[in-house]
Amino acid sequence: MNSEFVEEVGARPPLVLGVDPRPALHGNPPLESIRRYTLELLEALAPKLCAVKFQAAFFEALGAPGFALMHQLISGARVISLPVIIDAKRGDIGSTAEAYARAYLEAYPGSALTVNPYLGSDALEPFFQAAQQSGGAVFVLVKTSNPGSGLFQDVQGSDGKPLYRRVAEYVAAQAEAQRVGQWSRVAAVVGATYPTHLEELRGLMPHSLLLLPGLGAQGGTPVRGAGLLNAASRALYYPGGQPDIPRAVQQAEAYLQELQTPLPQPDLPQ
Template sequence: MDFLEALLRPPLVLGVDPRPRLHGREPIPHIRRYALALMEALAPRLGAVKFQLAFFEALGPRGLELLLELASGARVMGLPVIFDGKRGDIGSTAEAYAEAYLLRFPGSALTANPYLGLDALLPLFRAAQESGGAVFVLVKTTNPGSGFLQDLPVGGRPLYLHLAEALAREGEAYREGAWSRVGMVVGATYEAAVRAVRQAAPRAPLLLPGVGAQGGRPLKGPGFLLAASRALFYPGGRPDLEAAKEAAEALLEALVE
């Protein structure tokens, strides 16, 4: 499996952020059953599955075992996998992240933090190219305080746009056909930023979190992957397979240009 095949599928991404309190006294077995059943039920409607690493790390060693099991299950179902860890470091540490999430899971993607500079991202980019994966670099995030750094004016334009242009240039070395393996994360809650980044980086896949519970609209566009977590994994605030299928259908039907 090559991760870029996700761009040929429906644009919806299921965010898996397990909350143990919603799964009874023995949460991990219930999370396992529910997540596998949900991925299977939604598979025809999904471009990928995104696992938020923090929620699995919070469960301790059994949580990491669960992560590997669910990621393997998604791949068996033919679903591309995104490991959402927002990793970023220098030298051998960056190489270790690349080994852990890209080389060990060929065809998968990892989210990354650019704050240490583009050189710190190179081991991830190279690993993505070697493994048929992708890297989604944080450019404009959904949190209200993101503008503190990301919107800083530099030469009359926001910093996030300069970053997008730099990543687009770097990403040309990792392009396979129409799309680069260097993607970007842009919050669907900032539609103007999505449009600006798409114009600056026409070959970059864009992961757009914030659809659904955070108020972002399901935007339709080339290379867009729309990530919804609470709206799909816990529709109505609880595990519910039927409601999740209805929510997925509603989001796909609501796609807007």
């Protein structure tokens, strides 16, 4: 029986390590240095993480050896029972979407994949089906962390709703059909750099895990709340701008301390 991504993540601290390797920061040969550093970092941080997020573009840019390295590291993370999110933002239709789903969700049972909803429901359904079969999850881009996200995501339709809200409503409806206890295999990406939107979208998607990229280098700050997965890439993978495992552990502990501090309670009338 496949492990369930949702159940694994829900039982762990709400911090995600983003792996975005830069060969220039590593010794020669760089790919072997990246492999050793990443595996050692995963071992050191595993108890403090709910998942590790591999940014596929940085591995693909290294050619076939880089792509092979990503798959080695995914396997290494699963060996130490660390849930995996593959940040590839795939989105296509028909047999192509099915092939992407096989390449990532079916190849790594119990793992998750980010997907782009721009092509519509038929581009998403193969991923939802594969996640159900493999015990994985799908993180749909809803409101992304980049400054220019509003160019399309904030455009209002004829009903007055911005596009990101229409996507969120669709995600919420799909999430109901794929719940695993409290949470669903249909999840969402919402940038930590947009706290006002986050409050709105948490209300719209109550059963979806929310991946919150942008912590640290992009200016986002830790956000507390059930099902909120705070993701830091450069701030954790290259703390201080270079490979540094002790400093990464310290940074993770600092984030977790902030995330685990109880929220202030309002004063109640006497």
